[in-house]
Ligand SMILES: NC(=O)c1ccc[n+]([C@@H]2O[C@H](COP(=O)([O-])OP(=O)(O)OC[C@H]3O[C@@H](n4cnc5c(N)ncnc54)[C@H](OP(=O)(O)O)[C@@H]3O)[C@@H](O)[C@H]2O)c1
Ligand SMILES: [Zn+2]
């Protein structure tokens with residue numbers, strides 16, 4: 001595995017162009033600096049953001065790009081100033097690997113809103129090299145952006161918590177929506193949405209899933225514990241549910257009308273946008289004014305919230321619902337994700353895929 005002084009060559013699976021097809025790619029990792037931790041990747045979840053990025057849907061993709069930001073790994077080597085981690089620890093890495101550390105968000109422990117944040121892939125690190133993500137044998141990550149997994153939590157089950165889990169936990173926490181008894185809506189039952197149902201239920205909320213079809217009804221109610229299930233095209237049921245929700249977590253990854261969902265909110269209700277959508281969304285202002293409703297957005301969560309969320313999931317016994325695959329299936333997995341055909345997160349068994357062979 002090399003020593004602290006040597007640059008290491010690793011194999012990852014990279015998209016080479018906007019077709020988004022991933023194939024093996026060899027690159028080097030920086031030396032393990034004083035604050036750095038060198039991890040061997042165990043597994044990594046596939047988030048819809050990876051799909052947006054490999055296909056350049058946001059127009060800011062750089063190639064070759066090794067995606068993957070729901071990473072669980074084992075610590076192999078630590079730098080001289082690393083105090084929080086030791087060799088053998090099982091740790092998580094999410095969307096970010098860097099921030100400026102002295103702006104207002106950084107000083108308030110909400111470094112995800114730092115203007116100089118560094119993404120775990122498709123970005124440039126402080127050494128000038130491209131960052132590469134978790135669909136790879138190994139990563140070198142600053143200790144600030146690592147979290148230790150609770151003992152006994154399975155790496156595969158934990159991976160989706162590192163983006164999907166904290167993405168729903170953070171706004172519920174920030175907007176004062178953790179108290180029990182609230183009525184919440186989860187719009188779009190995918191990777192983020194299914195963790196939304198589980199986390200909101202564990203907070204004691206009455207949870208309504210709002211889905212584009214009837215296909216996920218049985219699972220949503222029987223396996224994920226949703227209280228109600230609405231199909232967004234069912235105008236009658238949507239009408240009956242008007243004015244009933246304190247918040248909606250909107251995870252739809254494509255342009256969609258907002259008004260049908262704004263109508264579901266009560267006075268002061270919040271529509272929290274999660275989807276990364278590259279087309280303008282529309283609504284007429286009375287939809288907000290006549291009910292003092294709020295449309296907002298939220299971006300992942302801080303390292304502090306990630307730790308809190310993992311503790312919350314451990315305490316409540318929450319896990320993700322996943323389909324574990326090997327790396328040679330990843331392109332099919334991306335196609336299936338695009339077609340809305342996954343229950344509810346793909347997790348790549350990276351260590352078991354033997355990328356070096
Ligand atoms: N804000 C953040 O920090 C953050 C973090 C993670 C992800 N995201 C973004 O959040 C969005 C959801 O991510 P995800 O990983 O949960 O995605 P996902 O697993 O693909 O789930 C999205 C869900 O949206 C619904 N949907 C409606 N129209 C769709 C369409 N045309 N294509 C695909 N799905 C459609 C589907 O649910 P139904 O079948 O129930 O309709 C689908 O399961 C993405 O845009 C992603 O980039 C943002
Ligand atoms: Zn993500």
Ligand SMILES: [Zn+2]
Nearest residue numbers: 100103106114
């Ligand atoms: Zn900052």
